[in-house]
Amino acid sequence: TAAPVFREFLTQYIEKFPDTTRKFSVPNGVYRGNYKGESAYYTTKSPLPKANMKFNESEIIF
Structure with missing residues (x-):
């Protein structure tokens, strides 16, 4: 994976720009x-x- x-990348970016905001502000239309x-x-x-959603283990869910 790319993780x-x-x-x-993120570690180096934060080292270079330590004042970067790290809080996630929820946009309009996104609910919790x-x-x-x-x-x-x-x-x-x-x-x-x-x-209560049921699915078959052999099926793919999109």
């Missing part, structure tokens, strides 16, 4: 909800999954 490369006991963000176009 290790991104981590290295709870999914499986955890806080999650969602939109009207991409809602949180329904808790």
